[in-house]
Amino acid sequence: xxxxxxxxxxxxxxxxxxxxxxxxxxxxxxxxxxxxxxxxxxxxxxxxxxxxxxxxxxxxxxxxxxxxxxxxxxxxxxxxxxxxxxxxxxxxxxxxxxxxxxxxxxxxxxxx
Amino acid sequence: xxxxxxxxxxxxxxxxxxxxxxxxxxxxxxxxxxxxxxxxxxxxxxxxxxxxxxxxxxxxxxxxxxxxxxxxxxxxxxxxxxxxxxxxxxxxxxxxxxxxxxxxxxxxxxxxxxxxxxxxx
Numbered sequence: 001x002x003x004x005x006x007x008x009x010x011x012x013x014x015x016x017x018x019x020x021x022x023x024x025x026x027x028x029x030x031x032x033x034x035x036x037x038x039x040x041x042x043x044x045x046x047x048x049x050x051x052x053x054x055x056x057x058x059x060x061x062x063x064x065x066x067x068x069x070x071x072x073x074x075x076x077x078x079x080x081x082x083x084x085x086x087x088x089x090x091x092x093x094x095x096x097x098x099x100x101x102x103x104x105x106x107x108x109x110x111x112x
Numbered sequence: 113x114x115x116x117x118x119x120x121x122x123x124x125x126x127x128x129x130x131x132x133x134x135x136x137x138x139x140x141x142x143x144x145x146x147x148x149x150x151x152x153x154x155x156x157x158x159x160x161x162x163x164x165x166x167x168x169x170x171x172x173x174x175x176x177x178x179x180x181x182x183x184x185x186x187x188x189x190x191x192x193x194x195x196x197x198x199x200x201x202x203x204x205x206x207x208x209x210x211x212x213x214x215x216x217x218x219x220x221x222x223x224x225x226x227x228x229x230x231x232x233x
Contacts, residue, residue: 035218039217041157041220043157047225048224048225049157049220051219051220051221054219060221061216092156092157094220096211096219099162099171100171100173100174101159101162103158105156106156
């Protein structure tokens, strides 16, 4: 199974400041089709998760441009350029290159 | 508007059974892989099972193999999760989600609000 490891597990950020979350996978997520099956999700309090970033660096429909994703192979980063109050929740990385699909442990983002 | 509505959760004793249902709308169900994801109270997300558009392929996390069965009825536009031999550690919110339905990428793109399963004596 592919293990997804996120750091940090919690983050407290002042509004307007940047935030960054790292995720490392135990195997490469680069498929032979050229795509990297790596995603970032945000689960806001009391809600189901929502996809934020797909295939490493592409913002999903409706996601603000302050969110960006980067990385390759096994190392990935989610960056929020200027955190806003509505960004609070738990961020999860996930892979879908092979079953069982696996998530990271989650990173809880709070506002100072 | 896309909606996925789960039902069937509740309180069950260890060793018991439950059948979850998910009724989606707003996208082409019969052309989409579907998935169940669960979240234990205060814990992270865990993929449980996925089923191909026509039901011909099914995949499970090891911890539920032989106990849970994912199925679908495209005529009824419904997804199911039959859960047998339930254990205390199966207690979780169970989310129904589409897999790649938006055709944007291979991810869980549409989600329901979830249904709570509590396994306790």
